[in-house]
Amino acid sequence: MKKSMKIAVIICLALGLMMLGFGIYAGSLGATSQALKDSAAAYNRAMAQVKAAEVLGKDTADIEIPEEVVLTPQENRLIRLHDMKDFFLIVGIDLLVVAAGAFFLSLHRKRQRDKGQELRKVSSGNNILGILIAFIVLCFNLALASDAFLTMNNFLNVFQQISINFVVAIGMTYVIISGGIDLSVGSNIALSGLLMAIMMKYWGLSVPLTILLGILFSVAIGVINGVMITYLSLPPFIATLGMMYLARGAAYTVTGGQPLYTFPKGFTDVSSRVAGIPLYGILIMLAILLIGWYGLKYTRPGRFTFAVGGNENCARLSGIDVNRTKVFVYAFSGFCCGVAALLLASRLDSAVPTNADGQEMDAIAAVVIGGTSMKGGEGSMLGTVIGILIIGVISNGLNLLGVPQGPQKMIKGALIVIAVIIDVMRRRSAESAG
Amino acid sequence: MPLGKELLKVEGLSAGKQVKNVCFTVREAEILGIAGLVGAGRTETVRALFGMDRKDAGEVLVDGRKITIRNPLDAIRAGIGFATEDRKSEGLVLTMGMGMNITLSSLDQFGPPLKINLQKEQKAILEYIKRLSIKTPSPLQRARNLSGGNQQKVVLAKWLLSRSRIIILDEPTRGIDVGAKIEVYHIINELVRQGAAIVMISSEMPEILSMSDRVLVMCQGRVTGLFDNDGTLTQEKILTYATMGDKQSA
Numbered sequence: 001m002k003k004s005m006k007i008a009v010i011i012c013l014a015l016g017l018m019m020l021g022f023g024i025y026a027g028s029l030g031a032t033s034q035a036l037k038d039s040a041a042a043y044n045r046a047m048a049q050v051k052a053a054e055v056l057g058k059d060t061a062d063i064e065i066p067e068e069v070v071l072t073p074q075e076n077r078l079i080r081l082h083d084m085k086d087f088f089l090i091v092g093i094d095l096l097v098v099a100a101g102a103f104f105l106s107l108h109r110k111r112q113r114d115k116g117q118e119l120r121k122v123s124s125g126n127n128i129l130g131i132l133i134a135f136i137v138l139c140f141n142l143a144l145a146s147d148a149f150l151t152m153n154n155f156l157n158v159f160q161q162i163s164i165n166f167v168v169a170i171g172m173t174y175v176i177i178s179g180g181i182d183l184s185v186g187s188n189i190a191l192s193g194l195l196m197a198i199m200m201k202y203w204g205l206s207v208p209l210t211i212l213l214g215i216l217f218s219v220a221i222g223v224i225n226g227v228m229i230t231y232l233s234l235p236p237f238i239a240t241l242g243m244m245y246l247a248r249g250a251a252y253t254v255t256g257g258q259p260l261y262t263f264p265k266g267f268t269d270v271s272s273r274v275a276g277i278p279l280y281g282i283l284i285m286l287a288i289l290l291i292g293w294y295g296l297k298y299t300r301p302g303r304f305t306f307a308v309g310g311n312e313n314c315a316r317l318s319g320i321d322v323n324r325t326k327v328f329v330y331a332f333s334g335f336c337c338g339v340a341a342l343l344l345a346s347r348l349d350s351a352v353p354t355n356a357d358g359q360e361m362d363a364i365a366a367v368v369i370g371g372t373s374m375k376g377g378e379g380s381m382l383g384t385v386i387g388i389l390i391i392g393v394i395s396n397g398l399n400l401l402g403v404p405q406g407p408q409k410m411i412k413g414a415l416i417v418i419a420v421i422i423d424v425m426r427r428r429s430a431e432s433a434g
Numbered sequence: 435m436p437l438g439k440e441l442l443k444v445e446g447l448s449a450g451k452q453v454k455n456v457c458f459t460v461r462e463a464e465i466l467g468i469a470g471l472v473g474a475g476r477t478e479t480v481r482a483l484f485g486m487d488r489k490d491a492g493e494v495l496v497d498g499r500k501i502t503i504r505n506p507l508d509a510i511r512a513g514i515g516f517a518t519e520d521r522k523s524e525g526l527v528l529t530m531g532m533g534m535n536i537t538l539s540s541l542d543q544f545g546p547p548l549k550i551n552l553q554k555e556q557k558a559i560l561e562y563i564k565r566l567s568i569k570t571p572s573p574l575q576r577a578r579n580l581s582g583g584n585q586q587k588v589v590l591a592k593w594l595l596s597r598s599r600i601i602i603l604d605e606p607t608r609g610i611d612v613g614a615k616i617e618v619y620h621i622i623n624e625l626v627r628q629g630a631a632i633v634m635i636s637s638e639m640p641e642i643l644s645m646s647d648r649v650l651v652m653c654q655g656r657v658t659g660l661f662d663n664d665g666t667l668t669q670e671k672i673l674t675y676a677t678m679g680d681k682q683s684a
Contacts, residue, residue, distance in 0.1 A: 300547040307538055310527035317486070317524055318539045318592070319510035377529035 005102065012099035019092030026085035033082035036075050043069040090141045097137055130422070131371060131386045138390065142397040149400060160278065160347070162392035164189070164340045166285050166385075168359055169366040170292040171336030173384045174329040176367050177296075179309035179376025180236035182333045184225060185340075186359035187247035190352070192218045192341035194251050197260035197351035200267060207266035215338030221247060222334020226327030240330075244360070251353040259352040263345065271347040281343060288339060293381040301328050310377025365412065366391050369419040373427070391415070437647070438462025440498070441631040442514075442600045447492030449482035454655040456492075460600065460631040465622070467646030467663075468635045470676045475655035476635045477519055480602045484509045484516045496600065510539065515598030517589045519605045519635075525589040526577045532588050533559040533573030539596040562591040566621055583614025590621050594628075601625060602633045607641065619645065639669040651675040 046065045053063060071079075142149045168185050175182045196214035199205040205213070221243065228239040270280050296302040304325040307315040316322050340359075345351050370387025372379030391412065398408045440461050447456040452475040460466045468476045482489040485503040494501050494512075501512045509516070518524040526535050537544065537555055544558070545551040559573045568587045570580060577588060586606065593601050606622065607615045622645065626632060636642050642649055643663065651659035651672055659675035661667050 298548070298550050298552065300541050300550065303534065303538075303541060303550065306530055306534070307527050310529040311523070313524045314527050315538075317484075317506050317516060317518065319507050319596075320538070321507060377527065 005106070009099050009102050012095045012102075016092050016095030016099055019088045019095060021092075022081075023085050023088030023090075023092050026081045026088055029078055029082045029085075033079045036071060036079060039066070040069050040071055042066055086145055090144050093144075094137060094141065097133075101133070128371060128380065128383050128386065131369065131383065131390065131419075135386055135390050135393070138393060138397075142393065142400070146397065146400040149397065154396065154400070156277070158392050158396045159282070161396065162388055163278075163281055163285055163347075164344055164356065164359065165362045165366060165392070166388050167288050167336050167340040167343065168333075168363040169370075169384050169388050170288050170381065171333035172360075172363040172367050173292065173370075173372055173379055173381060174296070174302075174305055175236075175333050176364070176372050176374060177309045177376055177379040178305045178326060178329045179312065180229065180326065180329065181240065181364065181374075182222075182225065182330060183237065183240040183360045184221065184243035184247055185333065185337050185363055186356040187244045187251065188218050188221050188334060188337035189341045189344060189356035189359060190354070191221070191247045191251045191254075192338050193345040193351040193355055194254055194260065194353065196267075196341065196345055197263065198254070200263055201260060207264055210267070211342055214341060215335060218338030218341060219331050219334045222331040222337070223327060225334070226330035229330065230323035230326045248353070251355075255353065257353060259350050261350045263349055268346050268349050270342060281347075284339060284343065288336060289381065289385065295332075296381055301325060305329055306377055306379075308376075362391065365416050368416055368423075371419075371423065373423055374420070387419075437464050438629060441496065442633070443493075443495040443498075444483060445493045445495075447479060447482060447489060447494075449478060449487055449489040449492075452478040452655045453482055453489070456652070456655075456657050458650050458657065458660065460633055462599075462629050462631055463626050464647045465626060465632040465634055465645055467642040467649045468633065468652060469637075469639070469642050469649055469672050470652040472637065473654075474652040474676065476652050477604055478655075479652070480516065480604060480633065480635065484514060484602065486516075510596075510598070513599040514602065515539070515593035515596055515600070516602045517586075517593060517604065517606060519608065521582075521585055521589050522578075526585060528576065528578035530577060531574045532568070532570055532577045532580055532584075533563075535577050535588050536562055536591045536595060539592055543595075558595065562595060565624075566591050566594075567617055581611075581614075583610040583617070586610055586614070586618060587621065590618065590625075594621070594625060598630065600631045600633070602635075604635045605637065606634065607636075607638070639672060642672070643667065643669065653678050 043066050046063060049063050050065065053059065148154055172182060172185065192214050195217055196210050199210040199213060200207065225240055225243050228234045229236050271278055272280065296305070304315065304320045307318065307320055308322050308325045312322055344355060366387040367384050368374060368387070369390055370383030370385070372383060394411065394415065395408065398411065438461055440459050442460040445457050448454055456479050458466060470476050478487065481487045483494060483503070485505045485508050494503055496512045503509045503512065522528065527538070536559055541550060544555045556573065563570065563573065566587045568584050568591065570584065577585060580588065603622070607618050610618065622632060634645060646663050649661050649663055649667060649672065650657060653676050658678045
């Protein structure tokens with residue numbers, strides 16, 4: 001290991017142990033701190049009762065006033081220290097994990113070098129391990145920081161929050177691997193949802209037919225995106241940006257800005273809970289994940305997606321129909337939007353033009369954090385799933401901790417930047433070694 | 435290796451200012467070397483042939499049948515493969531594994547479009563790695579991490595696997611160390627043994643003279659000479675015809 005790395009690891013180790021020590025010590029003050037707080041609280045309560053009685057003109061004689069309690073600065077510090085125990089524990093454990101990780105990684109590298117193997121920069125496997133570890137550490141931190149985190153109720157909450165993004169991000173993964181981007185997903189969901197509402201409420205179509213047509217409509221939007229990008233040679237950013245506004249505008253126009261409520265039971269049953277668990281929602285999410293994962297690994301369109309994203313010229317020269325591949329990925333993205341529209345509309349039992357506003361950003365963030373490169377040609381479904389979970393869990397955790405929306409957004413932004421920086425660094429080290 | 439029937443016939447191929455009325459034929463198991471100075475229009479000729487660039491005029495016949503080639507897909511479907519000059523920017527998908535690069539044009543051999551048989555694919559990849567002596571720690575190794583020579587072998591493996599009957603090679607040993615060069619020549623000979631018709635563009639005279647059955651010489655977009663490599667062909671002669679300007683010679 002390089003000398004500077006050694007020093008950094010030692011510092012992390014030392015700080016980590018120190019913080020952990022603090023945390024444990026602070027934890028041990030629990031009883032004392034609680035006793036102090038209780039006595040101070042009792043006294044303050046009594047004084048408040050006296051004040052109230054005076055204001056109401058009642059008799060203060062029979063209010064029992066305990067001995068006056070004034071906490072010394074020392075005692076206050078003790079209470080504050082105890083309150084911060086979680087912070088110390090979390091930071092301490094994180095530092096220790098980082099130190100341990102760096103240490104074991106260097107051991108692993110050394111063992112490889114000793115065996116005479118060249119350092120393997122083989123697949124993106126190590127990257128997935130990285131974000132997986134980050135995710136586990138994240139959950140661990142949140143479990144320590146908030147009692148409500150590890151509850152079944154909270155899990156179901158998180159699941160619900162991420163369900164839409166989950167489905168959309170799977171489609172977005174294909175688009176980004178192909179080297180493109182789809183900014184129209186949010187609008188696609190909103191418009192499709194409204195269309196499904198209209199089909200059920202005003203055209204009297206059956207629920208299954210509505211769902212089929214709704215999804216087909218979303219696919220059609222995706223195909224139009226694909227055609228604009230291939231045959232009209234529009235850059236994906238511009239084409240899907242235009243579609244984003246077009247579809248969103250259409251969503252507002254179609255109902256004059258009014259929401260549509262109350263759908264047939266068959267429709268809302270998709271989001272119904274069986275024994276408290278949204279069964280169909282889970283099944284649908286898993287199905288889409290399976291399709292997405294299988295497609296990338298075992299099908300020609302999936303393989304071609306990687307080729308087109310990695311080197312479009314070479315793909316063309318290898319006999320791949322590049323245009324067809326591109327239309328396919330945007331069509332698939334559209335398909336995922338249709339499914340998302342179904343999930344959203346059935347859960348909310350309503351369709352509003354503002355639905356899924358900004359969905360595209362969440363989807364792109366999940367895909368990027370999951371290790372898929374914006375340049376295209378690399379990526380994995382598993383990575384996207386972890387990316388979705390990381391974003392979802394962070395939002396959930398920050399909500400539980402009472403962090404306001406502003407700082408939450410800043411954290412999300414920082415996360416994306418960090419993920420991209422790590423990706424760029426990893427790519428640079430791979431290229432320089434190759 | 436006895437030469438077979440005529441596999442490729444190019445007549446009156448013209449494209450822009452750089453390809454003027456080029457004609458040649460190639461037979462099964464034959465190597466046609468294309469010599470000329472830089473700027474002679476050799477790469478432009480084959481690119482037009484392969485459908486990469488638009489051509490203004492010309493007919494292409496594969497196995498006696500006229501073929502319309504408007505894009506590389508048409509050419510590949512007609513059985514033509516093309517290993518370009520710049521393997522990094524056009525020959526390989528550097529971010530993909532070297533194995534997947536090898537099978538990229540041949541996925542139809544491993545199952546229906548929605549069900550690639552990964553084991554079968556892996557077997558084929560390992561077979562080609564062995565056959566062509568490609569040095570790689572694993573079939574999953576990213577193509578960009580291979581050395582130049584091994585990268586070129588991957589490109590050749592791709593066209594070998596694709597069972598293309600006509601293979602165009604543009605400077606196949608550029609930027610490759612001597613050891614790998616010889617291995618590449620072996621691979622080209624292997625292709626010939628399988629009955630492929632090879633068109634090889636090269637700026638290295640020794641290479642042209644040692645590998646080709648016949649040599650086409652181009653200068654400023656035109657064919658200036660077509661010779662059998664029968665022992666009387668020398669570097670000086672090739673050079674003469676490569677600098678002849680507009681003069682035509684049989």
